[in-house]
Amino acid sequence: MNCIGNLLAVMSCLSFLVAVPMIAYHAIMYDKARPDFAAFYSAGAFVLITLIMSLKLIYNHFTHWYMPDVQKYVVRILWMVPIYATQSWLSLRFHNARIYIDTLRDLYEAYVIQSFLYFLMELLGGEDALVQILQEKDSHYGIHLGIFKYFIPPWEMGFEFMANCKYGVLQYVVAKSVASVATATMEPIGFFSEGEFSWKRGYFYLSFIINLSQMWALYCLVKFYHATHDNLANPVNWKPLGKFLCIKGVVFFTWWQGVAIAVLKSYDLIGDIGLWYANDVANGLQDYLICVEMFCFAIAHSFTFTHEEYIPGRAESGNFAQVGAGDLTSGEGDVSLDYIEFRPPVIRTLNTPMGFRDAFWSSTVPNETINDIRRFRNGATDQDLNDSSEIGMLRNVSMQHAESV
Secondary structure, three states: OHHHHHHHHHHHHHHHHHHHHHHHHHHHHOOOOOOHHHHHHHHHHHHHHHHHHHHHHHHHHHOOOOOHHHHHHHHHHHOHHHHHHHHHHHHHHOHHHHHHHHHHHHHHHHHHHHHHHHHHHHHOOOHHHHHHHHHOOOHHHHOOOHHHHHOOOOOOOOHHHHHHHHHHHHHHHHHHHHHHHHHHHHOOOOOOOOOOOOOOOHHHHHHHHHHHHHHHHHHHHHHHHHHHHHHHHOOEOOOHHHHHHHHHHHHHHHHHHHHHHHHHHHOOOOOOEOOEOHHHHHHHHHHHHHHHHHHHHHHHHHHHOOHHHHOHHHHHHHHEOOOOHHHHEOOOOOEOHHHHHOOOOOOOOOOOOOOHHHHHHHHHOOHHHHHHHHHOOOOOOOHHHHHHHHHOHHHHHHHHHHHOO
8 A cells, every 4th residue: 555655646746747847838839829728738737636646545445445334425425526627627628518528527516415415324323323313403403594494394303304304415416417418408409508598598497496406405415414513523523524614615616616707707807718719718717727626625635535534443543532531420430321321323344344346336336326216206204215214223223233343
């Protein structure tokens, strides 16, 4: 592992040494004829380093696959940065095909939001353990804020709260998938017209529906995090705030950045450059900035989603919250019964890491996503859904204890 890490570090340095002269050369040679070449190659330098950093981090997880039920979601989240960077770079180079490339990127965004929610649930012991945790929460967590409280009744803490959060995220995955197919269908016939807000164009309807769907998915994710962040930090500190900010940073920041660029273009502050029209310049600026920003997020991921958290020995010594002596004893000096009865969530942990190939495939195939989409097809409050969860509760908990260390 040390040899691979050193090799990647050397490759990173060599990449910068090769990329910088190449960027300078092309900026001089093609400044007048192709001013986009300088942006393309400079963005490529950031993308190359981002790929090296992200792939190294993903490889470390694959070779330390001790918590498969948790780490499969971590790896899916980590793929977001190299996918965003690569697709933005391709959109910058092949801007005529940008709409198809960015559609795939947006589709993976929905998948990441869903994976992050499932990741938090697994850290809390799985669906059944989570229901028990939520049942002990105060009812105010189920009350909606803002305009939502006038249209949506409060969610009962427990299964209903969990199911609605899951359903809210899964609907975004389905909506994004349908929107991707619709975009690819309407664009060739000239009905989509990206950036044109006209009721005669498909872009107006799709953007409106997707924005509502994304807003609801993120609202459900924030609501879930607000209700469970204490459990994610104590007694085992999984450092949830940093992970949550990384996800929100990529999704929210890039989206509002695109809105700001669109506003600048609408006021003619972004115009034609060379062979590029104003629309192409605005889209290219967004793609270039994403290439640079993903380099920063790759650095952030190396600290917030490190593989060391899931190594059994280090996880036990480094993740447990500090407990003072006064927290362990009662007034008479006896050990507190509350401390004895409380146990951290049971997470399936392997004695030896899973093989690279098995780890790769377990993180690639989203079986749980497909199963939950089928499971929630009748809505989040379906009685059969609740009954099936209660029937499988004892079986799942016993399996978790049997397979854990």
